[in-house]
Amino acid sequence: xxxxxxxxxxxIKTRGQQVTLSCSPISGHRSVSWYQQTPGQGLQFLFEYFSxxxxxxxxxxxRFSGRQxxxxxxxxxxxxxELGDSALYLCASSLYNSPLHFGNGTRLTVT
Amino acid sequence: TQLLEQSPQxxxxxxxxxxxxxxxxSSVFSSLQWYRQEPGEGPVLLVTVVTGGEVKKLKRLTFQFxxxxxxxxxxxxxxxxxxxxxxxxxxxxxxxGNQFYFGTGTSLTVIP
Numbered sequence: 001x002x003x004x005x006x007x008x009x010x011x012i013k014t015r016g017q018q019v020t021l022s023c024s025p026i027s028g029h030r031s032v033s034w035y036q037q038t039p040g041q042g043l044q045f046l047f048e049y050f051s052x053x054x055x056x057x058x059x060x061x062x063r064f065s066g067r068q069x070x071x072x073x074x075x076x077x078x079x080x081x082e083l084g085d086s087a088l089y090l091c092a093s094s095l096y097n098s099p100l101h102f103g104n105g106t107r108l109t110v111t
Numbered sequence: 112t113q114l115l116e117q118s119p120q121x122x123x124x125x126x127x128x129x130x131x132x133x134x135x136x137s138s139v140f141s142s143l144q145w146y147r148q149e150p151g152e153g154p155v156l157l158v159t160v161v162t163g164g165e166v167k168k169l170k171r172l173t174f175q176f177x178x179x180x181x182x183x184x185x186x187x188x189x190x191x192x193x194x195x196x197x198x199x200x201x202x203x204x205x206x207x208g209n210q211f212y213f214g215t216g217t218s219l220t221v222i223p
Contacts, residue, residue, distance in 0.1 A: 004153070033211070042113070043154075043199065043213040056210040090153050097203060099144050100211060102153030 002026065006091050006103035013110050018079040021106045025072050025093030032074040033100065034066060037088040046089075049074055050096070078108075086110045114138055115200055115214035123220045124190055132185045132198055132217045140202035143183050144211075145174055148197040190221045 005024040034046040045058035049068035066076045092100035142161045146154035160176035173186040200214040
């Protein structure tokens with residue numbers, strides 16, 4: 001069974017640009033969650049999607065948005081990038097109330 | 112404010128030593144998971160505990176869920192260099208759907 005796939009693995013952007021990250025969940029998993037991981041803040045919850053609907057949202061500004069497609073694949077978008085957005089962005093898929101299966105993340109560097 | 116606090120934040124020990132990592136909260140969780148993350152990879156699930164007072168063993172790792180389901184501990188016996196990594200606890204609360212709350216993390220280094 002293929003795991004969670006995130007693309008791209010690495011990304012370098014400049015301030016003010018926007019970026020889109022992609023996540024393909026494990027087959028059959030309808031829940032996809034996104035997390036931001038930084039050395040100072042640890043793993044911070046961004047949002048969770050289930051059957052194309054956002055069910056939960058963390059405490060992040062509106063510049064962070066996401067969506068989920070009918071095949072459960074998900075994208076996350078960050079607009080007007082700031083230096084502080086540099087982080088590892090992790091996607092995780094799961095069945096409802098089951099443990100998370102993480103991808104290896106996208107390392108975003110904003111210069 | 113972090114819902115789950117882990118201690119210690121950093122731990123560096125010699126191979127063969129024992130250690131305990133703590134995950135504490137003032138909130139009740141319906142279940143709690145422990146994950147390990149290695150550099151360049153996403154966290155990988157180690158165990159899920161559901162019942163208050165539950166103890167689970169995974170080879171040299173022992174996990175315990177507090178009686179009140181507010182805290183958990185991870186004990187490693189005779190640590191090995193392969194145990195090196197970032198250990199994360201994560202909990203689900205009742206009535207919050209599928210939202211996981213992650214702990215602050217414990218970075219463990221086992222020196223050969």
